Amino acid sequence: MRKSRKRIHGNDRAYMMLARDVRRRWLQYGENRTKKTEPCKKCGAVPTQADHIKAIGSRPRQPEDFCTYIWNMFNRKCQPLCKKCNKEKQDAKRKRQS
Numbered sequence: 230m231r232k233s234r235k236r237i238h239g240n241d242r243a244y245m246m247l248a249r250d251v252r253r254r255w256l257q258y259g260e261n262r263t264k265k266t267e268p269c270k271k272c273g274a275v276p277t278q279a280d281h282i283k284a285i286g287s288r289p290r291q292p293e294d295f296c297t298y299i300w301n302m303f304n305r306k307c308q309p310l311c312k313k314c315n316k317e318k319q320d321a322k323r324k325r326q327s
Contacts, residue, residue, distance in 0.1 A: 277309035
């Protein structure tokens with residue numbers, strides 16, 4: 230059975246698309262570009278992904294949240310982690326939250 234998705238309309242859709250574009254630009258021009266060639270901080274594997282050391286938060290839903298989101302996206306420090314280590318970090322974070 231297929232999961233139903235919440236339909237996003239109007240301003241919420243515009244904010245979501247803006248946040249997606251900011252993330253796309255960060256992936257293209259941000260600190261992320263230089264981190265891919267460095268070895269993983271945990272296991273030493275290459276290639277790596279850029280991982281924000283502190284979480285940047287969820288996508289903004291209101292205009293006043295955009296400044297914080299953009300600042301967090303570009304000014305929070307990143308570390309190189311391989312795909313496996315990054316997934317372990319995310320799983321540990323989810324486990325702590327629940």
